[in-house]
Amino acid sequence: MIDATVVGAGPNGLVAAVTLAHAGLRVRLVERGERVGGGMSSAELTLPGYLHDVCSAVHPGALASSFFRSWGLTERVPFRIPEVSYAHPLDGRPAALAYRDLDRTVAELEEDGPAWNRMMRPLVDRFAGVQDFTGNQLLRVPRDPIAAVRYGLRSLVHGPAPALAGFRGQAGPALFAGAAAHTVAPLHSLASGGAGLMLAAFGHTVGWGLPVGGSQAIADALAADLVAHGGEIVLGQHVGSPADLEPSAATLLDTSPAHLARFGEDLLPGGYRRALERWPRGDGVAKVDFATSGPIPWSDPRVATAPTVHLGGTRAEIAAGERDVARGRVPERPYVLLVQPSFEDPSRAPAGHHTVWAYIHVPAGSEVDATELVTQQIERFAPGFRDLVVASASRSAAELEEENPNDPGGEIMGGRMSIWRLVRRPVLSTVPWRTPAPGLFLASASTPPGPSTHGMNGWFAARTALRDVFDIHDAPFA
Structure with a gap:
């Protein structure tokens, strides 16, 4: 039996999976696309030989991120x-x-x-x-x-x-x-x-x-580290409900609040689910x-x-x-x-x-x-x-x-940007990565500290899961 499942191989999902794997857990990362990275990916979008970043391109947030500094980003990716x-x-x-x-x-x-x-x-x-x-x-x-x-x-x-x-x-x-x-x-x-x-x-x-070789180079380095620490990556699998996954003690979603509401329809209290459904997109x-x-x-x-x-x-x-x-x-x-x-x-x-x-x-x-x-x-x-x-x-x-259904209406910031929505993200809580359903966590840009390719949302969600589910209080990369 796997210990933890991470749904969504965007930057936060990758960071969450790597953090859990470094803690010694058996981790499975599930992604609906055919490659890891999500918005942190690169492809030949115009002509063969011309490599373009699909979404994120320049990475000041990654260079400043305490996770990526501890993980050794610039040693792994030029x-x-x-x-x-x-x-x-x-x-x-x-x-x-x-x-x-x-x-x-x-x-x-x-x-x-x-x-x-x-x-x-x-x-x-x-x-x-x-x-x-x-x-x-x-x-x-x-x-x-x-x-x-x-x-x-x-x-x-x-x-x-x-x-x-x-x-x-x-x-x-x-x-x-x-x-x-x-x-x-x-x-x-x-x-x-x-x-x-x-x-x-x-x-x-x-x-x-700028990462040499495009943003995909960061995603690929995270994926390689996950596999090196015993993690498994499953591509091309859509996840709409818990029934689409094998059982695990912890499930972390690098998805929109609306997707979390649908995923946890039978697990989440009505008030919390309605708050997710009302999360305003930008x-x-x-x-x-x-x-x-x-x-x-x-x-x-x-x-x-x-x-x-x-x-x-x-x-x-x-x-x-x-x-x-x-x-x-x-x-x-x-x-x-x-x-x-x-x-x-x-x-x-x-x-x-x-x-x-x-x-x-x-x-x-x-x-x-x-x-x-x-x-x-x-x-x-x-x-x-x-x-x-x-x-x-x-x-x-x-x-x-x-x-990418996690970019509703083409919105890439994880929800409408306002000072209130940076505090209440997606609900008002000192631990907003934790949901009311035991073992279920939100690990996307719709949680603190908000958007940008820094991976901290995924790291905080993984740290919360390690404490809540596995009684591990010294999270890797702290």
């Missing part, structure tokens, strides 16, 4: 960590660049440099405390209260009240907005302000790194991948030094576009999150050619093909890009849900 964490092109002026070197970033932002320094320096100086606070359950006493207070106060300023931040020009607000918009939520929210600060702090410390994304015959011809050539690029113009433009999405409209000039990985990792494309990864935010369930919208925004800052495209592949928000 990473490229660029000097420029992310870039933000602007019309008619040089791009704003966020370097790993905070001093250099401050110097190049000129009139906005002092405000950026006031915003980021206290967080960078106490980065360990910030990472512990943001990478954990919020219903707890932080290990570094000073870091938590500094982070919280800045979230208030840079989310709902950016005018109080002290920026004098356009570069600083735009550079911050590009990071904050990762939340797929209005920029005035606390969640967006907090996420922007966290991502910017990563950029000035661990960096925004807006979605529409993704486009390009294969190109040459590098993107940025008007500011320095943008080519940053694998991650935020397109959308000024903070006001990005905020307007995100408001459109929240109101159910696709923006005419959307915010584009773009990654050009083959600049750092030539293995992604044939010699001289490149891959480009991009997505925009759209209302949940949108069927809009984003290819032309993304192309126009790239052309705005890189005239001539269109002529370099040799192939493209797009997936609407609706198509993303068809591929």
Whole structure:
């Protein structure tokens, strides 16, 4: 008899399975797809020889994650960590660049440099405390209260009240907005302000790194470690209820709350199940991948030094576009999150050619093909890009849900992003990974500490299972 079953081989499912296996348990990982990784996977989406990341592409969260640091991520998977964490092109002026070197970033932002320094320096100086606070359950006493207070106060300023931040020009607000918009939520929210600060702090410390060979390299390394510690991986098996699984003492689901509600229909109390069913989904994304015959011809050539690029113009433009999405409209000039990985990792494309990864935010369930919208925004800052495209592949928000039911409506954040939903995730509890059904746990991005490829949701769920079911209190990778 197996000890534990993990359903879903996304990053959190893989981390949960590895943690349980390292604790000496007999673990089976079950995945409906034909490969492990989920959103942390790579494939030839456009043409043979062009390797694209299916969902996650750049991994500052993994580099900062206490699980991945303890597990030895960068010893197992080679990473490229660029000097420029992310870039933000602007019309008619040089791009704003966020370097790993905070001093250099401050110097190049000129009139906005002092405000950026006031915003980021206290967080960078106490980065360990910030990472512990943001990478954990919020219903707890932080290990570094000073870091938590500094982070919280800045979230208030840079989310709902950016005018109080002290920026004098356009570069600083735009550079911050590009990071904050990762939340797929209005920029005035606390969640967006907090996420922007966290991502910017990563950029000035661990960096925004790319795994060589694509995100699949991380998934494959986790799978290999699981097998090496006696774990079993079953692919191509849909799991809708406990009847689809062999009995085990613990079951961990790297799935949406809605799937947990269906899975545990006969096991969970009605109130808890209704809370899962009411879990609000956020807006979605529409993704486009390009294969190109040459590098993107940025008007500011320095943008080519940053694998991650935020397109959308000024903070006001990005905020307007995100408001459109929240109101159910696709923006005419959307915010584009773009990654050009083959600049750092030539293995992604044939010699001289490149891959480009991009997505925009759209209302949940949108069927809009984003290819032309993304192309126009790239052309705005890189005239001539269109002529370099040799192939493209797009997936609407609706198509993303068809591929992965755990991304309802094309939503990739594990649920609507708000400060309340980061506390109550998916229910208000000091141990939200535990369900009322004995031996059943939720291990997805819909639990703390929320989205990103850091694996901590899976690690916390596995740690909870080890304590509750197996009376093991010293979890691996602690």
